[in-house]
Amino acid sequence: MTAALGGAVNTIAALCEFTGGKRTFISLLFSGLSIGSIAALAALGFLLMQKATGVISFAQGDMITLGAYIAIWWMRDRDAPWLLAYVLTLVMMFGIGIVLERVAYAPLKGRSIHVVVIATLGAALVIRAIIALWQDTTPTSLFSPLKGRDPVKIGGAAIPPVKIAVFVVTLVVVAVMIAVFNRTQFGRQVRAIAADRETARMHGVAATKMSMIAFGLSTALAGLAGILIGPTQNVDLTLGFGAMLAGFSAAILGGFGSLGGVVIGGFMIGLSEQIVGGYCLSEYKSAFPYVLMLIVIAVRPQGLFSRGAAHGRL
Amino acid sequence: MGEKPVKLWRRLIIPVALLSIVAAACGDDDDDAPAAEGTTTAPAADETTTTAAAATTTAATTAPSADAPTTTAAPELVLDEPVSIIGLYEDTGESPAAQPYFAAGAQMAIDEINAAGGIGGQEVSYERIAAGLAADAAVQSTLEAIDAAPTVIIGLPSSGQVIAAAPEIAKAEIPAILFSAAPQAFLDYEGEGGVGNEWVFIYRPRNTAIAAQQVAFVNDEFAPTKVALLCVNNPFGTASCDVMETELEALGIEVTTRETNEFDATDMTTQVLAIQNGDPDLILNVNFPNPITVFANQLIENGVTIPHVDGASAGFAFLAGNLTDEARDLLYGVEDCLPTLQNEEWSAKYEDEFGGPPNYAAAETYDAIYIIKAAIERAGSTDPAAVRDALAETSHEGICTTYETDEGNGLHHSAIVVDYEGGTINIIKELSF
Amino acid sequence: MAASSSTGRGRSMGALKRPPVFRGQPYSAIVLFLVGLVVFRLVWVDGLANEKQANTWLLYSVLVIGFYFVFGVSGQFAFSQAAFAGLGAYTSQWASKNHSFWLGLLAALVSSALISMLFALLVKRAAHFYFAIATLGVAEILILMFEKWKGLNGGLGGEVTNIRDVSLFGHVLDSYGEQFAFLLVLLGIVMTLGAWLERSPFVRENIANRDHEVVSKTLGIPSLQLRVTSFVLGSVLAGLTGACWGALNGFIETLTWGVELGLGVFLMLILGGIGSRWGAIVGAWFYTYIVDFLDKAEKEFPSLIGGRQIVYGGVLVIVMIALPDGIVGIWGRIRRPKAGAGDRSATPNWLVTLLGLKRGARADPIVGGESSVSNGGDVGEAAVSDPVSDTAVSDPAPVSAAPRSTADSGAPVLVANDIAVSFGGVRAVAGVSLTLHRNEILGLIGPNGSGKSTFLNAVNGVVPATGSLSINGQPVRLGNSAGVRRAGLLRTYQTPQTFLHLSCIENVLLSTADRRYTGIAAAWFLRPLMLKHEKARWARAEAALDRVGLLDKAERSAAGLSYGQQRLLEVARVIAAEPAIILLDEPSAGLNAAETQILARHLRTLRDEGISLLVVDHKIDFISNLCERVAVLELGTLVAEGDPVTIWDDERVINAYLGVADDEPVGVGEPPSPTLTGSEA
Numbered sequence A: 001m002t003a004a005l006g007g008a009v010n011t012i013a014a015l016c017e018f019t020g021g022k023r024t025f026i027s028l029l030f031s032g033l034s035i036g037s038i039a040a041l042a043a044l045g046f047l048l049m050q051k052a053t054g055v056i057s058f059a060q061g062d063m064i065t066l067g068a069y070i071a072i073w074w075m076r077d078r079d080a081p082w083l084l085a086y087v088l089t090l091v092m093m094f095g096i097g098i099v100l101e102r103v104a105y106a107p108l109k110g111r112s113i114h115v116v117v118i119a120t121l122g123a124a125l126v127i128r129a130i131i132a133l134w135q136d137t138t139p140t141s142l143f144s145p146l147k148g149r150d151p152v153k154i155g156g157a158a159i160p161p162v163k164i165a166v167f168v169v170t171l172v173v174v175a176v177m178i179a180v181f182n183r184t185q186f187g188r189q190v191r192a193i194a195a196d197r198e199t200a201r202m203h204g205v206a207a208t209k210m211s212m213i214a215f216g217l218s219t220a221l222a223g224l225a226g227i228l229i230g231p232t233q234n235v236d237l238t239l240g241f242g243a244m245l246a247g248f249s250a251a252i253l254g255g256f257g258s259l260g261g262v263v264i265g266g267f268m269i270g271l272s273e274q275i276v277g278g279y280c281l282s283e284y285k286s287a288f289p290y291v292l293m294l295i296v297i298a299v300r301p302q303g304l305f306s307r308g309a310a311h312g313r314l
Numbered sequence B: 001m002g003e004k005p006v007k008l009w010r011r012l013i014i015p016v017a018l019l020s021i022v023a024a025a026c027g028d029d030d031d032d033a034p035a036a037e038g039t040t041t042a043p044a045a046d047e048t049t050t051t052a053a054a055a056t057t058t059a060a061t062t063a064p065s066a067d068a069p070t071t072t073a074a075p076e077l078v079l080d081e082p083v084s085i086i087g088l089y090e091d092t093g094e095s096p097a098a099q100p101y102f103a104a105g106a107q108m109a110i111d112e113i114n115a116a117g118g119i120g121g122q123e124v125s126y127e128r129i130a131a132g133l134a135a136d137a138a139v140q141s142t143l144e145a146i147d148a149a150p151t152v153i154i155g156l157p158s159s160g161q162v163i164a165a166a167p168e169i170a171k172a173e174i175p176a177i178l179f180s181a182a183p184q185a186f187l188d189y190e191g192e193g194g195v196g197n198e199w200v201f202i203y204r205p206r207n208t209a210i211a212a213q214q215v216a217f218v219n220d221e222f223a224p225t226k227v228a229l230l231c232v233n234n235p236f237g238t239a240s241c242d243v244m245e246t247e248l249e250a251l252g253i254e255v256t257t258r259e260t261n262e263f264d265a266t267d268m269t270t271q272v273l274a275i276q277n278g279d280p281d282l283i284l285n286v287n288f289p290n291p292i293t294v295f296a297n298q299l300i301e302n303g304v305t306i307p308h309v310d311g312a313s314a315g316f317a318f319l320a321g322n323l324t325d326e327a328r329d330l331l332y333g334v335e336d337c338l339p340t341l342q343n344e345e346w347s348a349k350y351e352d353e354f355g356g357p358p359n360y361a362a363a364e365t366y367d368a369i370y371i372i373k374a375a376i377e378r379a380g381s382t383d384p385a386a387v388r389d390a391l392a393e394t395s396h397e398g399i400c401t402t403y404e405t406d407e408g409n410g411l412h413h414s415a416i417v418v419d420y421e422g423g424t425i426n427i428i429k430e431l432s433f
Numbered sequence C: 001m002a003a004s005s006s007t008g009r010g011r012s013m014g015a016l017k018r019p020p021v022f023r024g025q026p027y028s029a030i031v032l033f034l035v036g037l038v039v040f041r042l043v044w045v046d047g048l049a050n051e052k053q054a055n056t057w058l059l060y061s062v063l064v065i066g067f068y069f070v071f072g073v074s075g076q077f078a079f080s081q082a083a084f085a086g087l088g089a090y091t092s093q094w095a096s097k098n099h100s101f102w103l104g105l106l107a108a109l110v111s112s113a114l115i116s117m118l119f120a121l122l123v124k125r126a127a128h129f130y131f132a133i134a135t136l137g138v139a140e141i142l143i144l145m146f147e148k149w150k151g152l153n154g155g156l157g158g159e160v161t162n163i164r165d166v167s168l169f170g171h172v173l174d175s176y177g178e179q180f181a182f183l184l185v186l187l188g189i190v191m192t193l194g195a196w197l198e199r200s201p202f203v204r205e206n207i208a209n210r211d212h213e214v215v216s217k218t219l220g221i222p223s224l225q226l227r228v229t230s231f232v233l234g235s236v237l238a239g240l241t242g243a244c245w246g247a248l249n250g251f252i253e254t255l256t257w258g259v260e261l262g263l264g265v266f267l268m269l270i271l272g273g274i275g276s277r278w279g280a281i282v283g284a285w286f287y288t289y290i291v292d293f294l295d296k297a298e299k300e301f302p303s304l305i306g307g308r309q310i311v312y313g314g315v316l317v318i319v320m321i322a323l324p325d326g327i328v329g330i331w332g333r334i335r336r337p338k339a340g341a342g343d344r345s346a347t348p349n350w351l352v353t354l355l356g357l358k359r360g361a362r363a364d365p366i367v368g369g370e371s372s373v374s375n376g377g378d379v380g381e382a383a384v385s386d387p388v389s390d391t392a393v394s395d396p397a398p399v400s401a402a403p404r405s406t407a408d409s410g411a412p413v414l415v416a417n418d419i420a421v422s423f424g425g426v427r428a429v430a431g432v433s434l435t436l437h438r439n440e441i442l443g444l445i446g447p448n449g450s451g452k453s454t455f456l457n458a459v460n461g462v463v464p465a466t467g468s469l470s471i472n473g474q475p476v477r478l479g480n481s482a483g484v485r486r487a488g489l490l491r492t493y494q495t496p497q498t499f500l501h502l503s504c505i506e507n508v509l510l511s512t513a514d515r516r517y518t519g520i521a522a523a524w525f526l527r528p529l530m531l532k533h534e535k536a537r538w539a540r541a542e543a544a545l546d547r548v549g550l551l552d553k554a555e556r557s558a559a560g561l562s563y564g565q566q567r568l569l570e571v572a573r574v575i576a577a578e579p580a581i582i583l584l585d586e587p588s589a590g591l592n593a594a595e596t597q598i599l600a601r602h603l604r605t606l607r608d609e610g611i612s613l614l615v616v617d618h619k620i621d622f623i624s625n626l627c628e629r630v631a632v633l634e635l636g637t638l639v640a641e642g643d644p645v646t647i648w649d650d651e652r653v654i655n656a657y658l659g660v661a662d663d664e665p666v667g668v669g670e671p672p673s674p675t676l677t678g679s680e681a
Helices: A002-014 A021-053 A060-077 A082-108 A113-135 A161-183 A185-195 A197-202 A207-232 A239-254 A259-279 A282-299 B003-026 B101-115 B135-147 B159-172 B207-222 B235-250 B269-278 B289-301 B313-320 B325-329 B344-354 B360-379 B384-391 C026-043 C048-073 C081-095 C101-122 C128-148 C176-198 C201-211 C213-218 C223-249 C259-272 C277-300 C307-322 C326-339 C350-355 C379-384 C452-459 C481-486 C504-509 C520-525 C527-548 C563-576 C593-608 C620-626 C651-657
Strands: A152-154 A157-159 B083-088 B124-129 B152-155 B176-178 B200-202 B226-232 B254-261 B282-286 B331-335 B395-397 B402-404 B414-419 B426-432 C412-423 C426-437 C441-445 C466-471 C489-491 C581-585 C612-616 C629-634 C637-642
Touching: A021 A060, A021 A157, A021 A161, A021 A185, A021 A207, A021 A239, A021 A259, A021 B269, A060 A082, A060 A113, A060 A207, A060 A239, A082 A113, A082 A207, A113 C128, A113 C259, A157 A161, A161 A185, A161 A207, A161 A259, A185 A197, A185 A207, A197 A207, A207 A239, A239 A259, A239 A282, A239 C128, A259 A282, A259 B269, A282 B269, A282 C101, A282 C128, B083 B101, B083 B135, B083 B360, B101 B124, B101 B344, B101 B360, B124 B135, B135 B152, B135 B159, B135 C048, B152 B360, B159 B176, B159 B200, B159 B235, B176 B360, B207 B235, B207 B282, B207 B331, B207 B414, B207 B426, B226 B235, B226 B269, B235 B254, B235 B282, B254 B269, B269 B289, B282 B289, B289 B313, B289 B325, B313 B331, B325 B331, B344 B360, B360 B384, B360 B395, C026 C048, C026 C176, C048 C081, C048 C176, C048 C201, C048 C223, C048 C259, C048 C277, C081 C101, C081 C128, C081 C223, C081 C259, C101 C128, C101 C223, C176 C201, C176 C223, C176 C277, C176 C520, C201 C213, C201 C223, C201 C504, C201 C520, C201 C527, C213 C223, C213 C481, C259 C277, C259 C307, C259 C326, C277 C326, C412 C452, C412 C612, C426 C441, C426 C452, C426 C466, C426 C612, C426 C637, C441 C452, C441 C593, C441 C620, C452 C581, C452 C612, C481 C489, C489 C563, C504 C527, C504 C563, C520 C527, C527 C563, C563 C593, C593 C612, C593 C620, C629 C651, C637 C651
Parallel strands: B083 B124, B083 B152, B152 B176, B176 B200, B226 B254, B226 B282, C441 C612, C441 C629, C489 C581, C581 C612
Antiparallel strands: A152 A157, B331 B414, B395 B402, B414 B426, C412 C426, C412 C466, C629 C637
């Protein structure tokens, strides 16, 4: 038994190559944290929308892309200063979220989950095409005041400031979101809706208003993810798709439960890809988040951080 | 007190959002580069192309309009059958990868030829069929071309397209000049999966030959002891890196790491770190434009400041404008042909006609039409087999170089190494093989 | 099924001669279609480009027929269809490298079957969004494998060339014409195998499982097995498509199997019509040729560039709303008046129902199901339709089955001990113990919200509960609704839980105790045995329908029944199951006094046949007349138990009923849906 276990460990170890020492580890760690941050932001968007409306939008990935393009448009074509451009982008994304709620979700309220999913898929295709028509499909880049700055030296590793910014901004946003959820009227109402829609409605929670705000906020979160992820790579139409998948995985790891769980899920996704994938089977590293997700669905479908066992199918 | 503003805000939010969308949609008319579906990213410049023409170069473009290049035909030829050529490439806007140069260069040559009386007294009919980047779409377009039974087919700038379509062309027995230099497409390819055949001539310089030349160049210029390799994970990257690895070993240069990435990679941190660990003197990169940009920028971000020598995609990465200055100055590229620097006279003529400077793609379709003209004139007929045999004996002086058919049906045997220091394209060295 | 079942279903009166699996002309429809294809090929298709396109259409058709079984029949939201086609293509080219195409094909079928089965079992607890996301994940993993695994792809990043051609007896199919013939045969085989499934219990059980998984389980339908089988079936057809795709085209690349085709498969099925195999073929035709059309449009109108995805997205949304049965559905609508509203194809497809286009035609799920979006807001709608009026409940007819022995009359058959159910901290049932004896009708009463329905749900295993349960002396695990059904316990529901996309007789067939030869293997390989058993099931179902007076509606869709008739249909379904115990949840709701009396007579007859009944009801006189014994629940606990006359002397019973307003909705006692709502904010 132990021999077999040892053999298995050896086999796995043979697939891994631990090189580069502390420097590489710290670099991978920050890479993982920045990818995890994006996953966490995307997952927060899903969670918020899901809590308030019961829907998971497959358009979220293209919303991330749209956020990056709107920021590019403000800065490149409208010459807005970067901070103003960021703020305007988030405001516009909030508005677009509300429009999406009115156009693609409200008319389908009360219909089957299948219908809503297909509607969000349709919305995703339309958004992507609109970006293509508006901004062209040639890959472009998003300015960031931190781009091109000298790397920060941490433990011998050179860490791009952009990545540190992604991580720090995400932590701040998560803290704000948790405060909003736990301390404000809005947060209480969303939680009430999530617990029991009918009862919440009877107690005077304006479900329509809540769902509009939730769509707005989660779209703004997608926009923020777009602004943060944009400067770390080329911006093209596929920018948000990978982030959306990572966000799905993160939300499943967190069990669509608590904000904290989903955020930790996001960082697990990022670290599993970068740290585990950085040393072991690195060609396949982008599969690791999905493998992790499938394992969680198989073993603990209610998520890693939800209390109690799941009954029935999730 | 607080009630009214909230309501007003609520009433305003949707119109404002809508207006901002409309404003966003309308405010951008000056940039008229159109677009299309977005599931694929731009392919490698070594195979097909993406963007605008050569930027600010040192070229002085003053020459008067030149005559057609120097192929002299047998003057007595009179053809009975019509001559038709079909071009398989996209024009601006038909896909994210599309650009105008293929169509423009071919059109320019056709117009010149027809203005001068055609080939053998026959006006050349020319048609372009958009060939999508996906292999299946390319085959579909190739079959459309075959159905029209042209004298010669030209086009297909991507390796996936050529690999998929070459067998159809052989079956149809129509001579074709195809643009992608995927190793499997050459007649003398020895590995598994070769699709080269006597009907298919390959226009662009062989990737593998360029790879060998890149190693030789690097050895002369930088005399490195340790080199890292990065190759895109497709036939083009794999074959080129195989050659580079062999050549480097033969020169006694250590290959510290050999990393791969997908053509649509958006984060190359893992590759950068792995390369950094090997502590090489420079990097040889066989890649697509987008990954080159990401990679070059991330090298700087992670504090790696060594030169990297890339292929023709480097030019597109440069022109796309997404490189930081520091990253740009460490970048070297290998171009097939830079008409704006190598043939100013022709470039000026092209610019007169199309309103912008040409790139290698325009030069190559232009040359291809004249190569076909010469072949038909040598063959003395439009009989496919005769034209094919004549193409196999091509020797043609084109815009940048002289084309000669080799034993693998490859036509193009030169390239130039350039850098982009200070934001201009500078020729470092001319290669021929 | 639209075309395959058009004939022979027009009758609506009298006993039926043949089960539906015998009827219709699916084979002639398939033959006609294939002949039509040949004509199409010979007359309209010329030139290599068109020939290739026709072949692509047939390949897409097979792929989408596979997806029809996954999404259309089984309701599973899978984005993995294209990736499994890729799996077939890559394993096939690998296995056929030094052998024949046929070995490659076999490898493709085996690998897609194994991996899809493994996946489906791994994520067996995921539904809806979870399942959709899981399939996105597995698709990404598969595509990464095609790109990176050098042993599989030959080391060139997924571009594989010179794939071995399809050869037949040494002859290589190298012209598009021969390939078309090959694909024609393939499509014919796939259509026939599909028709065999349509003409077997497999599809109806899948539909039941899709529409009401929880109810299906309580009828003894193997839910997981059906879901996995359908998913594997669809994935194997995808693998088959991929293998042929690679061999016929001679090359493959990873790009082909990506998200675009994954979404395209959805588009094809929804566009063509989600409710039939023909929809898949029609949708594939549009997808194949619309790309061409859009390419040409883009050439003519460069300003349309990029419009393709707007068109895709728009088509998806418009079709969903305006044409929920797709293009095939248009034809069905035209045809319907002639054929009479007798068969399943006359029923709006499940998307129509889910979209709410047919008001009141939707049943509410008891637990889970669709409720995270629909939120059960439609519970009342079904109740709006007229009560039993047009068809009087017929008198009890003699039972066809021999009455059971009544020798051991009085022995306990159902012992529920200390049953407790909590929802989010609320104890809906707080430790109830009840015993039901043989040949007994036990009444269970109590005010609204006292936990009666929840107790029934706990006993037949559709909500999580603690306590213990034994049936006929054998312990049965709580929550094991299949085990409860095997032990002979069946039930009816407060709101009738019938399957609206099935005919009445099919509803009843679902519950028959004889479940032999109902699977996919029987439908294909043991057809004579399957048909023999199906005939027997048919006779039993007919008898059950006859008993409740619905025989003349046997072929009608259950959706066309009134509320009261749906209740009767539920009863017929229970009778056909040859139960030992029946739990009835408010059987008299919506019935007038006369009808209630007939119902009581029915129930007594059942009791006399040796069946034990537990009846939950509000009508005190109905219960008092019917039951030998009555138990009273209040706030989740048993407050009294005794004979129906003396029980009203009990003060607690009077207190329980006094002043209790009848203000709670029908759905009281149902837990909040566990589907995706999460437990904590």
